[in-house]
Amino acid sequence: MKILVTGAAGQLGTAIVDEFGRDHTVVARGRSQLDIADREQVLGLAQDVRPDVIINCAAYNNVDGAEDDPEGALRINAFGVRCVAEAARSVAALLVHYGTDFVFDGEGSRPYLEHDPPNPRSAYAISKLLGEWFARDARRHYLLRVESLFGGRAARSSVDRIITALEAGQQTRVFTDRTVSPSYVRDVASATRALIEGGADLGVYHCVNSGSVTWYELAREVARLLGVEPKLDPVPVAQVILRAARPKYCVLSNEKLLRAGVKMPPWQDALRRYLRERRTRTG
Ligand SMILES: NC(=O)c1ccc[n+]([C@@H]2O[C@H](COP(=O)([O-])OP(=O)(O)OC[C@H]3O[C@@H](n4cnc5c(N)ncnc54)[C@H](OP(=O)(O)O)[C@@H]3O)[C@@H](O)[C@H]2O)c1
Numbered sequence: 001m002k003i004l005v006t007g008a009a010g011q012l013g014t015a016i017v018d019e020f021g022r023d024h025t026v027v028a029r030g031r032s033q034l035d036i037a038d039r040e041q042v043l044g045l046a047q048d049v050r051p052d053v054i055i056n057c058a059a060y061n062n063v064d065g066a067e068d069d070p071e072g073a074l075r076i077n078a079f080g081v082r083c084v085a086e087a088a089r090s091v092a093a094l095l096v097h098y099g100t101d102f103v104f105d106g107e108g109s110r111p112y113l114e115h116d117p118p119n120p121r122s123a124y125a126i127s128k129l130l131g132e133w134f135a136r137d138a139r140r141h142y143l144l145r146v147e148s149l150f151g152g153r154a155a156r157s158s159v160d161r162i163i164t165a166l167e168a169g170q171q172t173r174v175f176t177d178r179t180v181s182p183s184y185v186r187d188v189a190s191a192t193r194a195l196i197e198g199g200a201d202l203g204v205y206h207c208v209n210s211g212s213v214t215w216y217e218l219a220r221e222v223a224r225l226l227g228v229e230p231k232l233d234p235v236p237v238a239q240v241i242l243r244a245a246r247p248k249y250c251v252l253s254n255e256k257l258l259r260a261g262v263k264m265p266p267w268q269d270a271l272r273r274y275l276r277e278r279r280t281r282t283g
Contacts, residue, residue, distance in 0.1 A: 001024045001025070001052040001053060001196075002024070002025045002027065002049065002050070002051045002052050002053075003020045003024050003025065003026050003027070003051060003052065003053045003054075003055060004027045004029070004045070004046070004049050004051035004053070004054045004055070004093070005017055005020070005026060005027070005028045005029065005054075005055045005057060006029050006034055006036050006042075006054065006055070006056045006057060006058045006084060007030070007031065007036070007056060007057035007058025007059060008028035008029055008030050008057065009030035009031065009154075010057050010058070010059070010152060010154065011149050011150070011151065011152025011153075011154055011156070011157060011185050012057045012098065012146070012149060012152060012185045012188060012189070013028070013030070013057035013058075013152075014152050014153045014154070014185075015151065015152060015185035015186050015188070015189040016055050016057055016189045016192065018186075018189070019186070019189035019190055019192070019193055020055075020189075020193060027049050027051065029045070031058065035080075036056065036058045036076065036080035036081070036083055036084050037075045037076055037079055037080040037083060038083070039083045039086070042083040042084055042086075042087045043083070043086065043087050043090060045087070046087035046088070046090055046091045046093070047090070047091065050091050051091065051093050052093055052094065053093055053094045053095075053096065053196060054084060054087065054088045054093050054094070054095050054096070054138075055096040055192065056081065056084045056095065056096065056097045056098070056135075057098065058076065058080060058084075059076060059077055059098070059128075060072055060073045060075070060076040060077050060124070060127065061124075062124070063102070063122060063124045063244045063246075064242060064243035064244050065243075066122065066123040066124035066127065066244065067122065067123050067124075067243040067244050068243070069123075070123040070126075070127070073123055073124055073127040074127045074130065076127075077124070077127035077128050077130070077131045078127050078130035078131050078134060079134070080131075081097060081130075081131040081134045081135055082134035082137060084097070084135075084138075085097075085134055085135050085136070085137035085138040085141070086137055086138075088138035088139075088140075088141070089137060089138050089139050092139065093138070094138075094140045094141065094142070094196065094202075095135060095138035095140065095141040095142070096141070096142045096144065096192055096196070097131065097132075097135040097141065097142070097143050097144075098143075098144050098145070098146055098188075099128055099129075099131070099132045099143050099144065099145040099146070099204075100125070100128045100145060100146065100147060101145060101146075101147035101148075101180070101181075101208075101247065101250040101252055102120065102121075102122065102124060102125040102128060102147075102247060102250075103118040103119075103120050103125055103128060103129045103132065103145070104116065104118060104119060104120075104247055104250065105119040105120075105121055105247055106121075106246070106247020106248040106249050106250055107119075107247075107248070107249070108249050109249065110251075111181075111212070111251040111252060111253035112206070112250075112251065112252050112253060113206075113253050113255070113256070114145075114203075114204045114205065114206060114256055115204075121244075121245040121247065122244035122245050123244070124244060125244075132204070140202050141202060141203075142192070142195055142196070142200075142202060142203070142204075142205065143203070143204045143205070144188070144191070144192065144195075144204075144205050144206075144207040145204065145205070145206050145207065145208075145252060146183040146188050146207055146208060147180055147181055147182070147183055147208055147250055147252060148180045148181070148182040148183060148208075148250075149182075149183050149184075149185055149188070150182060150183070150184060150185070150274060151184045151185040151186055151270075151274045151277070152185050153281075155278070158215070159182060159218070159222070159271070159274070162174065162215075162218070162219045162222050163222055163226070163275070163278070165231075166219070166222055166223050166226055166228050166230070166231065167226060167228065169228070169229075169231065170231065171231045171232070171233050172219065172231065172232060172233065173232075173233040173235055173240075174215040174216045174218075174219045174232050174233065174234055174235070175214065175215040175216065175234075175235060175236070175237050175240075175246075176214055176215075176216045176234045176235065176236055177214065177236045177237055177248055178214060178215055178237055178246060178247075178248055178250070179212050179213065179214050179248065179249050179250065179251055180212065180213065180214075180215065180218075180250045180251070181208035181209060181210070181211065181212050181213075181250070181251050181252050181267065182208070182209055182213070182218065182267045182270065182271070183207065183208045183209055183270075184209055184265075184267075184270035184271075184273070184274055186270075186273070186274075186277075187209055187264055187265055187270055188207055191207050191257065191262045191264060192207075194261070194262045195257075195260060195262060198260070198261055198262075200260040200261070200262070201260065205256055205257045205260070206252035206253055206254055206256065206257065207252075207254065207257055207262075207264065208252045208254060208264065208267075209264050209265060209266060209267035209269075209270045210254055210263075210264045210265065210266050210267065211266045211267045211268070212251040212267075213267060216232065216234045218267075218271075219232050220232070221268060221271060222271065222275075225271065225272060225275055226275070
């Protein structure tokens, strides 16, 4: 298959390029080569490449920044996706796009299912929900909701911030009352591939590592795996002034993905593999 990857230099983008590059022809475009919000450019590239699949990893992910720059977030997360979906449709390509747990308000008490009603609480979350809707413009599409991504080469996730601080023996602030299902980019990339190659039903899937954890518990597990003292500053979300609202309970259910034959490893296992990957990378 020929796969066009947009936003290819990001956390997930690099993992997608690695995963598909092993057995497929990958055309990778980072932001400097392709602005997904430039309709002519996106449509033109699709005509030149004629991909079987377009995997869109481009996004505006500055959750707090979006409160002051909603136009910037909408340009990429909503209208950029509309351009990519139109391009996919124009060449009859399958579109894969990624959504977020932030489309939910986080007031739930059981893992969110794909059809639970969204209730976005921030400019970022609204822009991502619009992107989900625009992704449907492609005739065939998978929308995979992920959350708390970690593991890209850029190493700029919250998990990386915790690892780096703990390795340096620095105190790090962690939320005690935000519960998440972290997602290792390599596992998300491999699940994406399994869905496509397995010809799973099209539509929305939650795609996170299995299990759930608060940021405080996750940081303690990182410290345990690193064999360092957990120098942590545990705080409830309400104690920290943030521009954008954070959903408190963001656990996503992988049940639908499992029914499609794709099993996600537990987050603890993902974390262990990622720490090993980081060690290999730094030598
Ligand atoms: N990170 C998370 O925790 C998280 C959580 C939930 C959902 N997601 C979703 O998962 C997907 C992958 O996220 P990620 O963590 O891999 O994001 P990322 O590391 O921020 O990568 C996104 C990439 O998109 C690029 N980009 C930004 N604007 C663009 C544009 N107009 N045209 C083309 N490329 C553009 C960025 O370039 P620059 O770096 O130069 O801006 C960056 O390389 C996204 O849909 C994201 O919303 C992520």
